[in-house]
Amino acid sequence: MTTILTGAASRRGFLGLAAGGLATLGAAAPARTAPIRTNARIVILGAGAGGTAFANRMVRRLDGASVTIIDGRKDHWYQPGFTLIAAGLKPAGYSVTKTTDWLPRGATLIAEHAAAIDPVGKSVTTTGGQKVAYDFLIVATGLTLDWGAVEGFSTDMIGQNGIGAHYYGPEAAAATFREMDAFVSRGGQALIGRPATEMKCAGAPLKLAFLLEDMATRKGNRKNVSITYTAQNKALFGVPIVSEKVRMLFGSRGIGVAYEHVLKSIDAGRKVATYATPEGDKELGYDFINVIPPQRAPQVVCEAGLSWADKWVDEGWMEVDMKTLRHLRFPDIFAIGDVAGVPKGKTAASVKWHQPVVENHLIAQIQGKEGTEAFTGYTSCPLITRVGRAMLIEFDYNNNLVPSFPGIIPPLEELWISWLMKEVALKATYNAMLRGDA
Helix, strand or coil: CEEECCCCCCCCCCCCHHHCCCCCCCCCCCCCCCCEECCCEEEEECCCHHHHHHHHHHHHHEECCEEEEECCCCEEECHHHHHHHHCCCCCHHHHEEEHHHCCCCCCEEECCCEEEEECCCCEEEECCCCEEECCEEEECCCCEECHHHCECCCHHHCCECCEECHHHCHHHHHHHHHHHHHHHHHCEEEEEECCCCCCCCCCHHHHHHHHHHHHHHHCCCHHHEEEEEECCCCCCCCCHHHHHHHHHHHHHCCEEEECCCEEEEEECCCCEEEEECCCCCEEEECCEEECCCCEECCHHHHHCCCECCCCCCCCCCECECCCCCEECCCCCEEECCCCECCCCCCCHHHHHHHHHHHHHHHHHHHCCCCCCCCCCCCEEEEEEEECCEEEEEEECCCCCECCCCCCCCCCCCCEHHHHHHHHHHHHHHHHHHHCCCC
16 A cells, blocks of 8 residues: 655654653754755655654655655554553553654655565565665664564463563563563562574663562562573673673672573473573573564565675674665665664664764765765663663763763663653654654
8 A cells, every 4th residue: 555645743852862861952953954856766664763764854855855665564663662561651552653643744655565675676576566666775674573483482472371572562561561560479480581683672671670670679579589680691781881780780689690591492381491501401490581582684684685794694684884874785775773784773762863874875975975974883771770760871882881961960870860761751752753853
């Protein structure tokens, strides 16, 4: 189905998404410049955070361009809200709006998925058989959750028999909360961890472990609850100083850690999870487990030959320049968001900073110039440590902490203001980003 979109209001974000709420406090929306006349055909794969925001920016910046978005999803998910839903702080509907609510007037939506990309012939074929030619292709497909990689698990198990999986979607996050709530009332052993692949918002499972401990404490049953975090390697976070801080907090709150444990399978009947470790497979019993599967680039990206051949070879991330996000072999293709094969940046905050970089280089190319903007690897994680407290972690490609307000908001302190950014401010700024205003 093809739709010519009409009407999407715009408004100014009052907080910066990149810092989880305060990165651009008081900053105006991007400066408006005279539209550039062009007949370029711009095709955007994906109407998630990255694709929607970029469509709005392109319609605003270009006069005469054809902007086409290809995505078959009817609903837009505010994924940063999934952890809040899993903590019982928000209902499932908090993260759900309609895809068409955010897309700009004048763009064309093809409400189908991409079935094939021809980067040589410069076209995309949809699942409905439409062939769409492009001059520039923006791949903003997000990533694929490989649920089938966890043997013995199926998504219909979520919310039953002590099994959660809050990454699966808003309703699954709500079902995960129900299982967590029942678990902390009765007590037992909880297992929370992450996959060995790159993943969206790598801090999310840490947040869930902290929140589960907080739930048990507030219910007065902490002594009967044991929590083990299964880390995929020898660290708890990719930035060493943050990893050490989390290790200290886990220690002070009695959260155990099993390093170099990667989930392979679950036996729901026995309530046993099997992990790959350097010493071989190990079984751990559980009363509650939150499953997060391996994460990979969508198949359509891999089949098009857009992936790295010598990095992340089993994950398929797009082969792009880490500073410009332009494909290294096909200069008319850019990546925005989780699908980009770069060392950092699979967060909504990173998507905000992808936008001006890709815009700068695409428009420069239209004008026969060289772009100047560079993505630094900026990643932000409002790391919730209990209800009402969080640490605002911001870092770059080099693992440098890059706080937006140094001396005002210490990144490694548990603060109410950092919690407020996540719980209140982030959604408003995310919405502003979707409209191209942040």
